[in-house]
Amino acid sequence: MTQNLLALLCQGHGLQRPETMEALLAGVSLLLPMLDVIPNAAIFIKDTQARYVMANRTLVQRCGLKHLQPLLGKTSAEVFPAQLGPGYTEQDRRVLEQGQVLEDKLELHLYGSREPGWCLTHKRPLYNRNGGIIGLVGISVDLQSASDTHPAYRRLAAVDEYIRAHFHQPISLDELTRISDLSVAQLERYCKRVFHLTPRQLIHKVRLEHAHRLLHTDLPITEVALQCGYTDHSAFSRQFKQLTGFTPRQYRQATGLEA
Numbered sequence: 001m002t003q004n005l006l007a008l009l010c011q012g013h014g015l016q017r018p019e020t021m022e023a024l025l026a027g028v029s030l031l032l033p034m035l036d037v038i039p040n041a042a043i044f045i046k047d048t049q050a051r052y053v054m055a056n057r058t059l060v061q062r063c064g065l066k067h068l069q070p071l072l073g074k075t076s077a078e079v080f081p082a083q084l085g086p087g088y089t090e091q092d093r094r095v096l097e098q099g100q101v102l103e104d105k106l107e108l109h110l111y112g113s114r115e116p117g118w119c120l121t122h123k124r125p126l127y128n129r130n131g132g133i134i135g136l137v138g139i140s141v142d143l144q145s146a147s148d149t150h151p152a153y154r155r156l157a158a159v160d161e162y163i164r165a166h167f168h169q170p171i172s173l174d175e176l177t178r179i180s181d182l183s184v185a186q187l188e189r190y191c192k193r194v195f196h197l198t199p200r201q202l203i204h205k206v207r208l209e210h211a212h213r214l215l216h217t218d219l220p221i222t223e224v225a226l227q228c229g230y231t232d233h234s235a236f237s238r239q240f241k242q243l244t245g246f247t248p249r250q251y252r253q254a255t256g257l258e259a
Contacts, residue, residue, distance in 0.1 A: 017129045021047055024126065024134070025054060032056065040142040042119075045126070047135045050075045050092035059140075062109075082254040084109065087245010095123045095136045106201045107140070108208060108243050118143040118205060120196065143196060152190040155180040159187070160195070160202065167206045168229045173199060203229075208243050211236075221248045 018024040028045065035043050035056040042059035046052055052071050060068050063079045071079060076088035094100045102123040109117045123138040150156075159180050163171060176199055177187050191199050207228045214224040222233050225248075230236035237247045244251060 017127055018134075019128055021053060021126075021134045028054060042140045043138070045135055045137050046075075046092060046096075048096055048133065050089050050096060050136075052079075053135065083246065083251050084244055087241075090245050091123070092136060095125050096133055099125050099133060101125070102138075106143075106197065106205065106243060108212065109140070150190070150194045152180075152182070152186075153194055155182060156190055156194050159191070159199070163203055163206050167203065167210065168227055170229065170231075171203055204239060204243065208240065211240060211248065215248055215252050221252070224248065 018027065025045070032054065036058075038056060039058060041056075042062055043056040044052055044059055045054040051073050052075075053073075055068060055071055057068075060066075060071055063071055065071055065079075075085075076092065077085040079085065080088060091102070095102065100123075102121060105121045107119055107121050109119055119140040119142050121138065121140045123136055125133045126135045126137055128134050159176050162176070162179050173184055173187070177184055180187055182190065187199055191197060191202065195202060197205065207230070211224055211228045214227060215221075219227075225231075225233045225236035228236065230239070237249075240246070240248050240251070246254065
């Protein structure tokens with residue numbers, strides 16, 4: 001469904017493409033009432049300066065606003081918490097300047113309680129009839145709870161439990177296939193169906209949740225990395241930046257815990 005919705009918002013190819021952002025918004029505005037009733041997905045369009053020009057109600061509420069108007073003309077860096085907003089804008093710039101397409105990118109979000117939440121983000125550049133980029137369209141879908149009706153749920157629940165108990169040490173796919181009694185291909189396929197994540201994303205998710213909590217303490221970052229299962233500090237920083245847009249040190253500085 002996410003891919004079909006993105007394709008619809010992208011307005012097809014060639015002559016079907018709008019000439020300007022204004023023309024695109026005139027067409028998409030008819031869809032906005034329907035996009036507003038989707039509770040678990042933030043949907044948005046941004047201009048070439050990475051500023052919001054359209055957003056559904058879910059995104060407006062995530063930004064702590066009551067109405068769309070105050071959001072328009074602002075970047076993510078201006079409306080989201082300092083730990084994450086600039087990272088989203090940096091990501092937008094790669095889409096706008098390099099034409100990158102993001103698919104199923106696991107990202108850390110902070111919700112109203114400031115507890116970490118997770119979503120899968122999709123972003124695509126928007127082109128005019130001449131092939132020039134006039135903006136981007138994106139959808140961030142809340143990570144749904146596991147489907148406990150799936151026949152393989154119990155096996156995968158054991159995998160999830162193992163990851164949560166052992167995330168501080170190296171975890172191999174061989175260990176997870178042994179625990180689940182599934183082949184690598186089956187494990188990958190069923191994890192996507194039940195948890196909406198790959199096994200590797202499951203591991204990253206658990207580790208980064210723990211890192212988020214530890215970075216709000218005065219524990220040295222090298223020790224945070226070790227306690228989250230990273231023997232290589234640079235690998236931890238690289239992975240953390242991929243999911244938040246910040247290095248661990250920058251993230252800590254943004255929270256005011258480090259000068």
